[in-house]
Amino acid sequence: MPNKNKPPAAAAAPPERRSEILAIAAEVFAAQGYNATTVRRIADAAGMLAGSLYYHFDSKESMVDEILSGFLGELWARYDAVLDARLGPRETIEALVTESFREIDRHRAAVAIYQKESRHLAALPRFRYLTDSQTRFERAWLGTLERGVAEHVFRADLDVRLTYRFVRDTVWVAASWYRPGGLHSPEEIARQYLSMVLDGIAVRT
Amino acid sequence: MPNKNKPPAAAAAPPERRSEILAIAAEVFAAQGYNATTVRRIADAAGMLAGSLYYHFDSKESMVDEILSGFLGELWARYDAVLDARLGPRETIEALVTESFREIDRHRAAVAIYQKESRHLAALPRFRYLTDSQTRFERAWLGTLERGVAEHVFRADLDVRLTYRFVRDTVWVAASWYRPGGLHSPEEIARQYLSMVLDGIAVRT
Amino acid sequence: MPNKNKPPAAAAAPPERRSEILAIAAEVFAAQGYNATTVRRIADAAGMLAGSLYYHFDSKESMVDEILSGFLGELWARYDAVLDARLGPRETIEALVTESFREIDRHRAAVAIYQKESRHLAALPRFRYLTDSQTRFERAWLGTLERGVAEHVFRADLDVRLTYRFVRDTVWVAASWYRPGGLHSPEEIARQYLSMVLDGIAVRT
Amino acid sequence: MPNKNKPPAAAAAPPERRSEILAIAAEVFAAQGYNATTVRRIADAAGMLAGSLYYHFDSKESMVDEILSGFLGELWARYDAVLDARLGPRETIEALVTESFREIDRHRAAVAIYQKESRHLAALPRFRYLTDSQTRFERAWLGTLERGVAEHVFRADLDVRLTYRFVRDTVWVAASWYRPGGLHSPEEIARQYLSMVLDGIAVRT
DNA sequence: CATGAATGAGACTTCATTCAT
DNA sequence: CATGAATGAAGTCTCATTCAT
Numbered sequence: 001m002p003n004k005n006k007p008p009a010a011a012a013a014p015p016e017r018r019s020e021i022l023a024i025a026a027e028v029f030a031a032q033g034y035n036a037t038t039v040r041r042i043a044d045a046a047g048m049l050a051g052s053l054y055y056h057f058d059s060k061e062s063m064v065d066e067i068l069s070g071f072l073g074e075l076w077a078r079y080d081a082v083l084d085a086r087l088g089p090r091e092t093i094e095a096l097v098t099e100s101f102r103e104i105d106r107h108r109a110a111v112a113i114y115q116k117e118s119r120h121l122a123a124l125p126r127f128r129y130l131t132d133s134q135t136r137f138e139r140a141w142l143g144t145l146e147r148g149v150a151e152h153v154f155r156a157d158l159d160v161r162l163t164y165r166f167v168r169d170t171v172w173v174a175a176s177w178y179r180p181g182g183l184h185s186p187e188e189i190a191r192q193y194l195s196m197v198l199d200g201i202a203v204r205t
Numbered sequence: 206m207p208n209k210n211k212p213p214a215a216a217a218a219p220p221e222r223r224s225e226i227l228a229i230a231a232e233v234f235a236a237q238g239y240n241a242t243t244v245r246r247i248a249d250a251a252g253m254l255a256g257s258l259y260y261h262f263d264s265k266e267s268m269v270d271e272i273l274s275g276f277l278g279e280l281w282a283r284y285d286a287v288l289d290a291r292l293g294p295r296e297t298i299e300a301l302v303t304e305s306f307r308e309i310d311r312h313r314a315a316v317a318i319y320q321k322e323s324r325h326l327a328a329l330p331r332f333r334y335l336t337d338s339q340t341r342f343e344r345a346w347l348g349t350l351e352r353g354v355a356e357h358v359f360r361a362d363l364d365v366r367l368t369y370r371f372v373r374d375t376v377w378v379a380a381s382w383y384r385p386g387g388l389h390s391p392e393e394i395a396r397q398y399l400s401m402v403l404d405g406i407a408v409r410t
Numbered sequence: 411m412p413n414k415n416k417p418p419a420a421a422a423a424p425p426e427r428r429s430e431i432l433a434i435a436a437e438v439f440a441a442q443g444y445n446a447t448t449v450r451r452i453a454d455a456a457g458m459l460a461g462s463l464y465y466h467f468d469s470k471e472s473m474v475d476e477i478l479s480g481f482l483g484e485l486w487a488r489y490d491a492v493l494d495a496r497l498g499p500r501e502t503i504e505a506l507v508t509e510s511f512r513e514i515d516r517h518r519a520a521v522a523i524y525q526k527e528s529r530h531l532a533a534l535p536r537f538r539y540l541t542d543s544q545t546r547f548e549r550a551w552l553g554t555l556e557r558g559v560a561e562h563v564f565r566a567d568l569d570v571r572l573t574y575r576f577v578r579d580t581v582w583v584a585a586s587w588y589r590p591g592g593l594h595s596p597e598e599i600a601r602q603y604l605s606m607v608l609d610g611i612a613v614r615t
Numbered sequence: 616m617p618n619k620n621k622p623p624a625a626a627a628a629p630p631e632r633r634s635e636i637l638a639i640a641a642e643v644f645a646a647q648g649y650n651a652t653t654v655r656r657i658a659d660a661a662g663m664l665a666g667s668l669y670y671h672f673d674s675k676e677s678m679v680d681e682i683l684s685g686f687l688g689e690l691w692a693r694y695d696a697v698l699d700a701r702l703g704p705r706e707t708i709e710a711l712v713t714e715s716f717r718e719i720d721r722h723r724a725a726v727a728i729y730q731k732e733s734r735h736l737a738a739l740p741r742f743r744y745l746t747d748s749q750t751r752f753e754r755a756w757l758g759t760l761e762r763g764v765a766e767h768v769f770r771a772d773l774d775v776r777l778t779y780r781f782v783r784d785t786v787w788v789a790a791s792w793y794r795p796g797g798l799h800s801p802e803e804i805a806r807q808y809l810s811m812v813l814d815g816i817a818v819r820t
Numbered sequence: 821c822a823t824g825a826a827t828g829a830g831a832c833t834t835c836a837t838t839c840a841t
Numbered sequence: 842c843a844t845g846a847a848t849g850a851a852g853t854c855t856c857a858t859t860c861a862t
Contacts, residue, residue, distance in 0.1 A: 017842090033325060035240040039836060051838075052843050060836065090407065116321065119381075120238060145406075154406050162389070162397050163406060169378035170371050176324075177370055184367070192367050200405030201350075201359050201368060202295065222825080244853060257826050259854065427821090443735060445650040449857060461859075462822050470857065500817065526731065529791075530648060555816075564816050572799070572807050573816060579788035580781050586734075587780055594777070602777050610815030611760075611769050611778060612705065632846080654832060667847050669833065 018056055021046050026067045026109035034064055034117045064113065065126060071110035072133050075103050083140060089148030093167075094194055096141065100171045101186035101193070104178050111175035141168060167197060223261050226251050231272045231314035239269055239322045269318065270331060276315035277338050280308050288345060294353030298372075299399055301346065305376045306391035306398070309383050316380035346373060372402060428466050431456050436477045436519035444474055444527045474523065475536060481520035482543050485513050493550060499558030503577075504604055506551065510581045511596035511603070514588050521585035551578060577607060633671050636661050641682045641724035649679055649732045679728065680741060686725035687748050690718050698755060704763030708782075709809055711756070715786045716801040716808070719793050726790035756783060782812060 025042045032041070039060050040050040057063050082095040104111050118134075121127040142164050148154035174189070184192075230247045237246070244265050245255040262268050287300040309316050323339075326332040347369050353359035379394065389397075435452045442451070449470050450460040467473050492505040514521050528544075531537040552574050558564035584599065594602075640657045647656070654675050655665040672678050697710040719726050733749075736742040757779050763769035789804065799807075 033238075033240060035238065036325060038834080048842090049844055050836080051845075054837070054839095055842060120241060152408055155400075155408055158400065158406055159389070159397050162394065163401060165379070165382055166375050166398060166401060169381075170375040173374040173378055174370070176374075184364070189367065192364050193371060195360075196363060196368060196371060196405070197401065198405045198407040200401070200403045201353075201363055202403040203357055203360055204409070243851085245851095253825090254827060255852090256828070256854075256856085259856095260825060263854095265853070443648075443650060445648065446735060448855080458821090459823055460857080461824075464858070464860095465821060530651060562818055565810075565818055568811060568816055569799070569807050572804065573811060575789070575792055576785050576808060576811060579791075580785040583784040583788055584780070586784075594774075599777065602774050603781060605770075606773065606778060606781060606815070607811065608815050608817040610811070610813050611773055612813040613767055613770055614819070653830085655830095663846090664848060665831095666833075666835085666849070669835095670846060675832070 021053070021056055022063065022066060022070075023109075025063045026107075026113065029064060029067070029117075030109035030112035034113065034120070061124075061126070064117065064121065067110050068114055068121075068127070069129060071103070071107045071114060072129065074107070075099075076133070076136075078103065079140065089144050089151060089153045090198070092144045093141075093148070093198075094190075096144070097167075097171060097194055098187060098190040101174065101190040104172075104175045105180050105186040108175055108178055108180055111172060115172050115175055137168070138164065170197075226258065226261055227268065227271060227275075228314075230268045231312075231318065234269060234272070234322075235314035235317035239318065239325070266329075266331070269322065269326065272315050273319055273326070273332070274334060276308070276312045276319060277334065279312070280304075281338070281341070283308065284345060294349050294356060294358045295403070297349045298346075298353070298403075299395075301349070302372075302376060302399055302402075303392060303395040306379065306383075306395040309377075309380045310385050310391040313380055313383055313385055316377060320377050320380055342373070343369065375402075431463070431466055432473065432476060432480075433519075435473045436517075436523065439474060439477070439527075440519035440522035444523065444530070471534075471536070474527065474531065477520050478524055478531075478537070479539060481513070481517045481524060482539065484517070485509075486543070486546070488513065489550065499554050499561060499563045500608070502554045503551075503558070503608075504600075506554070507577075507581060507604055508597060508600040511584065511588075511600040514582075514585045515590050515596040518585055518588055518590055521582060525582050525585055547578070548574065580607075636668065636671055637678065637681060637685075638724075640678045641722075641728065644679060644682070644732075645724035645727035649728065649735070676739075676741070679732065679736065682725050683729055683736070683742070684744060686718070686722045686729060687744065689722070690714075691748070691751070693718065694755060704759050704766060704768045705813070707759045708756075708763070708813075709805075711759070712782075712786060712809055712812075713802060713805040716789065716793075716805040719787075719790045720795050720801040723790055723793055723795055726787060730787050730790055752783070753779065785812075 021042070024045045025037075028037050028042050028045055037060075038050075039053060042063075043050040043053050046053070057066075078099040079096065082092065082099060085095070087095060114130075118130050122130040122134075142160065145154060145160045145164055149156050149158075149160060170193070174193075178189070226247075229250045233242050233247050233250055242265075243255075244258060247268075248255040248258050251258070258268075262271075283304045284301065287297065287304060290300070292300060319335075323335050327335040327339075347365065350359060350365045350369055354361050354363075354365060375398070379398075383394070431452070434455045435447075438447050438452050438455055447470075448460075449463060452473075453460040453463050456463070467476075488509045489506065492502065492509060495505075497505060524540075528540050532540040532544075552570065555564060555570050555574055559566050559568075559570060580603070584603075588599070636657070639660045640652075643652050643657050643660055652675075653665075654668060657678075658665040658668050661668070668678075672681075693714045694711065697707065697714060700710070702710060729745075733745050737745040737749075757775065760769060760775045760779055764771050764773075764775060785808070789808075793804070
């Protein structure tokens with residue numbers, strides 16, 4: 001995935017500038033949308049000329065690629081840790097949601113891009129991993145919900161598939177309004193969100 | 206004469222072809238994103254040449270404009286009817302959510318566009334009504350939630366603003382997966398969704 | 411030169427509308443320039459749709475053609491009358507200038523178009539008569555000036571060719587500011603102009 | 616960086632290529648008219664592709680802008696020098712005319728463009744300076760002529776306003792036929808022209 | 821005679837990308 | 842590493858023109 005033109009330097013000497021530019025690019029992509037973002041805008045923000053970006057990256061596409069695959073790689077490391085812990089359904093959902101909001105906290109821009117551009121990009125062969133990830137995603141969440149229903153932890157009268165969609169979307173869309181360092185910590189947001197989804201907003205009678 | 210200075214929303218005798226094209230355009234915009242959609246793609250889908258679109262519309266921009274303002278106009282007619290009925294907080298939320306899903310059913314494409322492109326477009330003066338609408342939107346939902354808390358219908362331990370965001374997003378994001386004529390009627394989806402949000406997915410103990 | 415699609419009506423029944431439209435077109439061409447004038451603008455001014463113009467005329471080009479050839483036809487009728495009268499050089503110049511300003515008074519728009527678009531249009535085969543006219547033009551004026559020098563009516567120390575150019579341009583450029591029905595009659599303008607060119611603006615010492 | 620927000624007239628270190636292209640563009644604009652000149656034609660003449668022009672310039676419009684404002688800037692520097700010298704009316708007219716023909720000699724293309732396109736372009740806000748310049752222009756010439764009449768240097772029986780128009784037009788229209796390096800130097804043309812305007816072409820009796 | 825709708829060529833412009841320096 | 846200049850494909854839009862009704 002790294003640039004093919006790059007000198008074969010060892011990982012010991014990490015190209016500082018590279019990830020710096022990537023972070024800038026992510027921010028701009030998130031703010032303006034991938035298509036609407038010109039390579040020049042990224043370069044401007046990075047303090048260089050458009051052409052100079054091509055020393056570091058193959059193409060605009062490979063920038064988002066790196067941004068998204070980086071984010072998904074990290075996300076799955078956390079998700080897998082949760083899933084491998086074989087907690088109960090409710091606790092699994094809680095952990096997944098919490099990790100999701102933490103990821104939004106760490107990689108807000110990447111998540112926003114993922115949320116907005118996933119569908120377009122998935123059409124390109126190079127981004128097949130987006131679809132793969134979504135499949136795994138669905139399996140994990142849907143499976144947990146179903147397990148919860150089977151174990152009488154979640155209500156049986158709900159359409160599991162529908163519930164999955166609601167939950168999935170709400171978590172990720174949060175990336176569009178979340179601002180790191182704001183009033184709420186990711187854990188606090190997760191708690192509030194879980195409270196709503198698990199127990200409802202209505203007062204119990 | 207059909208072009209230039211035509212009121213974007215209404216017309217005494219709506220030229221058949223116009224709304225036909227608009228529906229097609231909405232579909233393509235929703236599927237590919239506004240920026241990524243070329244005028245030629247719309248024309249192709251409408252069975253005409255790109256240039257011919259400009260007999261009916263001033264610009265690509267004015268097409269989305271008409272799509273979005275049409276959708277918002279209709280939406281607010283329904284919302285206002287609900288709000289004017291002065292129901293209780295829970296019933297108001299139920300009615301708003303139901304109307305929202307109905308609107309998704311009727312104007313899926315428009316809602317999807319609204320969801321995805323709102324932020325970019327709102328930067329243009331011509332689309333200021335998007336921001337205005339969002340403000341009214343927030344006032345209506347937030348107000349109802351707050352009233353519910355005051356009247357002990359909704360839980361007091363939830364952050365109302367956060368809850369508003371969760372609810373708002375989830376409803377509209379549904380436009381990205383909803384397919385009219387699918388398994389669930391909008392009313393059924395609303396019921397499921399309300400059940401989750403109001404009472405939670407966890408089994409009561 | 412008339413439209414080939416026109417019903418073969420006799421000249422006895424002159425198509426009123428035709429010359430009406432032509433006058434409007436001339437006005438717009440003069441104001442905006444031939445290239446910058448769209449066929450729709452002419453149609454607007456004539457109270458019809460762009461397509462409808464093509465019932466009366468073959469093309470935008472044939473409109474200017476008719477405007478210019480009509481103007482030049484009339485102009486040469488007058489010029490020829492003057493030249494055939496075989497006046498003295500000074501009187502000939504006076505008469506030509508006077509007729510020119512009269513023509514500007516009658517066909518201001520056509521003259522302005524001639525002045526501005528002549529060069530472009532002359533490149534097209536159909537407008538060769540523009541070049542022909544200019545040649546005849548030069549012959550008439552230059553000849554008169556030379557005759558005047560030979561007969562000691564005009565100063566011998568002036569470059570005749572240069573003088574011709576100055577005189578020619580000044581007369582026609584007047585079309586760009588002249589407004590029929592203004593303060594000065596064409597004859598008055600001609601008198602002022604001739605006074606300047608023939609006797610100079612300096613006080614004689 | 617050469618693009619966007621660059622002062623249209625001056626630059627400390629004028630990029631070679633830029634003014635080269637500008638000179639070519641001026642030539643083409645003058646020959647074919649601004650509207651009729653395609654950006655591709657300019658690019659062809661400059662030996663590049665149409666799109667490449669946009670590295671140097673914002674738009675076709677900003678090219679004429681730079682051409683015209685450059686020309687007017689230089690012209691006014693000369694005119695101001697003349698006016699500040701506070702010569703007599705006749706000498707002032709002589710100096711202004713001479714400077715004008717010199718300017719035509721230096722910037723023939725720009726003058727021709729100014730002459731032909733001034734009116735259209737002045738409608739655009741960006742070209743308001745054209746109107747401003749024309750106002751100053753009128754003030755300078757008209758004022759000098761009036762002073763001349765008051766001082767009995769110019770004939771009192773001439774309409775000053777009309778004379779101003781004749782003189783103004785004739786000088787500038789010369790740009791449409793003048794060829795630098797031709798038979799006559801600008802000074803020679805000015806002398807001939809002044810001789811005609813000041814003393815007339817008729818032999819004194 | 822005129823309308824309404826469309827065509828098709830071509831205009832200006834944008835932008836990712838390349839490459840010599 | 843970065844710049845400056847250019848490429849070439851593609852995009853939005855304009856406009857003269859046509860034609861069935």
